[in-house]
Amino acid sequence: MIAHAETVPSGRNPLVKFILRWLLTTNHKEIGTLYLSLSFLLFFIGGAMALTFRAELAQPGLQLMGADFYNQMVTLHGLVMVFGAVMPAFVGLANWMIPLQIGASDMALPRLNNFSFWIMPFAFGLLLSSLFMPGGAPNFGWTFYAPLSTTYGPPSTDFMILGIHMMGISSILGAINIIVTIFNLRAPGMTLMKMPMFVWTWLITAFLLIMAMPVLAGVVTMMLTDRHFGTSFFEASGGGDPLIFQHVFWFFGHPEVYIMILPGFGIASEIIPVFARKRIFGYTSMVWATGSIAILSFVVWGHHMFATGMPLATELWFMYATMVIAIPTGVKVFNWVATMWGGSMTFETPMLFALGFVVMFTIGGLSGLMLAIAPVDFQYHDTFFVVAHIHYVLYPGAIFATMAAVYYxxxxxxxxxxxxxxxxIHFWTAVIALNLTFFPMHFVGLAGMPRRIADYALPFTGLNTFATAGAFLLGLTQLLFLYIVIKTVRGGPKATDQVWEGAKGLEWTVPSPAPLHTFEVPPKVD
Amino acid sequence: MNSQIINEVITVQLAIKRFFVRSRSYGAWAILISLLSTTVLAQGWDMRPGVTEMSQHLRTLHHISLWVCIVVGAVVFGAMFYTIFAHRRSKNPIPATWHHSTKVEIVWTIIPTLILVGMAIPATKALIEIEDNSDADLTILVTGSQWKWHYQYLEAGIGFYSNMSTPLEQINNTEAKGEHYLLEVDNHLVIPTNQKVRFLTSSDDVIHSWWVPDFAVKQDALPGFINEAWTRVPEPGTYRGQCTELCGMNHAYMPIVVDVLPEDEFESWLEDQRIALESMGEAAIAARSRDWSMEELMPIGEDTYLSNCATCHQPDGSGQGITYPAMTGSAVVNGPIENHISTILNGVAGTEMQAWGPQLSDLEIAAVITYERNSLGNETGEVIQPLTIFNSR
Incomplete structure (x- = not known):
């Protein structure tokens, strides 16, 4: 493909060389590393925010911060984790692994790849700088519902809007790059239905990104014009409609949750067969199930809005459509179990994380089914039950999948x-800590505790104290993860090319560590 | 003796032994599970049964889907843990080679579909009933604003605001917290038993959500919209809830308290409210027909300030950043009186400073302005009369 290794002139100061190398790199492996490093950093920033508000929630009353700062922490935690930790982690994995898995020498559009990455630090710089502005950071939740975020939002809201625009551009460009790479640079002989599951799930995710992110860009632009240019998209007193905000936001937001989980499905589908030493069960139906989940994700957004006063017919549609998602999701889970069945399993760390992913993601999926039942959702909606649900699908879902991938x-x-x-040790402490943190949230939500409150009534005290203790333990376990990763980067027993006994696929045919340039001559797949 | 019999005896003995060991462990599991579920129930960690037919019905639906999930989880995780145990390399060194079975896949597509249809039927019925807001006996307009509820009885023509009554000292941990910490208000909403009460929800500013778990009523209150929900409560009592849509800084401090009274008591309560409304009108006329001294106004002003203004502007008037400006040395408080009055009466557009004109009496507004101008570090020496406020409205 394009020659790009020698973009950095020689004979300069080593620090300048170091910076220029990473700033100008167009190599998919280096950009993958950049994405993963940024995601890791933001994971800790978002986690520290979570611990900040969990500390406040340890006891009723306000001890550590005002309610407004609490809301800022809740908002930034959500935005940083969704857009800064989970999404860039998956894009980083895609950058590293998709060319290796399909036998391409690099991504199809390497310069665009560099651009997509380098937007991100600036986007998050904008977002996080809002913490230091007069009036404080955005304080209306990561869903930034209008008019709380428009008419009533702090001045720093505009920085969030521009930050989201930039992240959106980055995601769309990254997605285009992935689609072009997969469609054009597959090794001869690798038909679509021979692609590894990780590549398949990312291909579908990339289409979701291209369809969903512009909608998000649209909604934040409408916010911006409402705030500064006299429009009234969401302002009832100007003839606008605050509900339109929610419809548009969730039309993006629901595909977004699948953007954050489908690559995780792909990772589990890569790892489980390797450590079960048995081919993945029902490859074709796995592909179709992923595709159906992606399509259905565009017609279920209203289940986030059952309490907004939708008409009966609309509520019924969204309830049924949401329940239907359980079917392809079930197929995936059953297929993973069937892959394990009759295998010859060993339980190295990647396998443990993949199995933890399957079990706890299923718990989150089942509580999702409960939430889909519209009449009962009136009791669950906007309580900690929902917080428990989303964290079961995202933490042991997206984040465990990422960790499994890193170990793998x-x-x-x-x-x-x-x-x-x-x-x-990392796996088991993380599993215990995350269940201590998030399982009690089911109970406290059912007992009637709304989400996003800085202070709560006395009956909720015990479970909250418990969850806070769990959260701090969970934070600690991730420091162990950081230590393990740094230790591995610095040294350790040498890995073979195949690494795992049961590993098949093109990425295991190149040397370990993978040299900067691989597959300059495309391999042949039969 | 032949060894065969001995062998059989040993086998049976082993089987019996295994049975006891296993049943003991099953027993242990059963005890553990029942302990856990008793704890969950005893601690009130399950969905609250509530007091209406609908809330109890929804709890049943909740239990149905919970059990479906538990059974599905048990089957899937059971299979998974079995295979983890039975198909590990030390037990099963040669992996199977099959990787496809259309028959099995059809089965595990159809079974979940049937389960889902089974869940959807009762859910649909319940939803149809929830959304039937017709034939209400009584209609109450519930309007949210930062951070209080405004209740208006449309037929009777009465209405009032309902503010949280938990003192700031309890929130700031300088005083012991009361039994109903954060779930107590100054004016309770009152509804009769056994009547279909329809709630219309709306908002003056941002989106709020009116939730009373014991009635299973949760309805968003949106600016520019009027939503509907209803309940019919058979049991008299006091029921508590709170706002469930993030609505700004004091979202946690927007509780709901509903008193349900027997029908005859409700009628007399309604009559009392009408009389109170009239006497409030008379009191307002009396208040503005005389001059008030600073000594009279200051304590009223302090009370009004602490219960309405202090959550944002702070009890000592120090404010919170640029969003909630300090009262101490404020240009509005120390500037022209007309501007100060209009800020309080009409609020400040596009900020969380709301219009207090409809919520407070002339006397209260006159008193709070007097208080702000002569306390909290300000010393203008000015006394504002209720008549001035009346004329500024």
């Missing part, structure tokens, strides 16, 4: 094996 592929990235014992 890090020997290929670094050439070193990670510390298996520490990896297992």
């Amino acid at each position: 592929w890090i020997p290929k990235w670094t050439g070193n094996m990670y510390d298996e014992r520490l990896g297992k």
Whole structure:
């Protein structure tokens, strides 16, 4: 493809060289590393925010912060985790692994790839700078419902809007790059139905991104014009409609939750067969199930809005459509179990994380089914039950999948094996801590505690204290993860090219660590 | 003796032993599970049964879907843990090679579909009933604003605001918290038993959501919209809820308290409200027909300030950043009186400073302005009369 290794002139100061190398790189592996590093940093920033408000929630009353700062932390935690931790992590994995898995020498559009990444730090710089502005950071939740975010939002809201625009541009460009790469650069012989599941799920995710992100861009633009240019899209007193905001937001928002989980499905589908030493069960139906989930994700957004006063017929449609999603999702879970069935399993850390993913994502999926039942949703809606649900699908879902992927592929990235014992300790402490954190939230929500409140009535005290303790333990376990990753990057037992005994696929045919340039001559797939 | 019999005896003995060991562990599991579920119920960690037919029905639906999830979870995780146990490499060194079965896949597509249809039927029935707002006996307009509820009985023509009554000292942990911490208000909403009460929800500013868990009524209150919900409560009592849509800084401090009275008591309560409304009108006339001294106004002003203004502007008037400006040394408080009065009467557009004109009496507004101008670090020496406020409206 394009020659780009020698973009940095030689003979300069090593620091300048270092900066220029990473700033100007167009190599998919280096950009993948950049994405993963940024995501890791933002994961800790978002986590620290979560611990900040969890500390406030440890006891009723206001101890550590005002309610307004609490709301800022809740808002930024959501935005940073969704757009800063989960999405860039998956894009980073895609950058590293898709060319390796399809036998391409790089992404199809390397310069665009560089551009997509380097937008991100600036986008998050804008977003996080709002913390230091007069009036404070955005304080209306990551869903930024109008008119709280328009007429009543703090001045820093505009920085959030521009930050989201930039993240959106980055995501759309990244998605275009992934689609073009997959469609054009597959090794000879690799037909679509021979692609690894991770590539398939990312292909579908990339289409979701292209369809959903412009809608988000639209809604934040409408916010911006409402705030500054005298329009009244969402302002009832100007003839506008605050509900339109929610419709448009969730038309983006629901596909967004699948953007955050489909690559995780792909990762589980890569890892489980390798450690079960058995081919994935029902590959074709796995592909179709992923596709159906993606299509259905565009027609279920109203289930976030059952309490907004929708007409009966609309409520029924959204209830039924949402319940239907359980079917393809069920197929995926059953197929993973069937893949394991009759296998010859070993339980290295990636497998543990993948299995943890399947079990706890299923718990989140089942509570999602409960939430889909519209009449009962009137009791669940906007309580901690929903908080428990989303964290079960996102933490052991998206984040465990990412961790599984890191443990699985890090020997290929670094050439070193990670510390298996520490990896297992990380897994088990994380599983325990996250269940201690999020399981009680089901109970406290059912008992009637609304979400996003800085202070709560006395009967909710015990469970909240418990969840806060769990959250701090969970934060600590991720420091262990950071330590394991750094340790592996710095050294460790040398990995073989195949790394895992049961591993098949093109990425395992290149040396470990993967050299900067691979597959300059396309491999042949039969 | 032949060894065969001995072998059989040993086998049976082992089986019995295994049975006891296993049943003991099943027993242990059963005890553990029942302990857990008793804890969950005893602690009130399940959905509240509530007091209406609908809330109890929805709880049943909740239990149905919960059990469906538990059973599905048990089957899936059971299979998974079995295979983890039985098909690990040390037990099953040679993996199977099959990887496809259309028959099995059809089965596990159809079974979930049937389960879902089974869940959808009662859910649809319940939803149709929830959305039937016709034939109400009584209609109450519930309007949210930051951060209080405004209740208006449309037929009777009465209405009032309902503010949280938990003192700031309890929130700031300088005083012991009361039993109904954060779930107590100054004016309770009152409804009769056994009548179909329809709630119309709307908002003056941002989106709020009116939720009383014991009635299973949760309806968003949107500016520019009027939504409907209804309840019919058989049991007299006091029921509590709170706002469930993030509505700004004091979202946690927007509780709902509903008193349900037997029908005859409700009628006499309504009559009392009408009389009170009239006497409030008379009191307002009396208030503005005489001059008030600073000594009279200051304590009224302090009360009004603490219960309405202090959550944002702080009890000592120090404010919170640029969003909630300080009263101490404020240009409005120390500037022209007309501007101060209009700020309080009409609010400030596009901010969280709401219009207090409809919520407070002439006397209260006169008193709070007097208080702000002569306390909280300000010393203008001015006394504002209720008549001035009346004329400014």
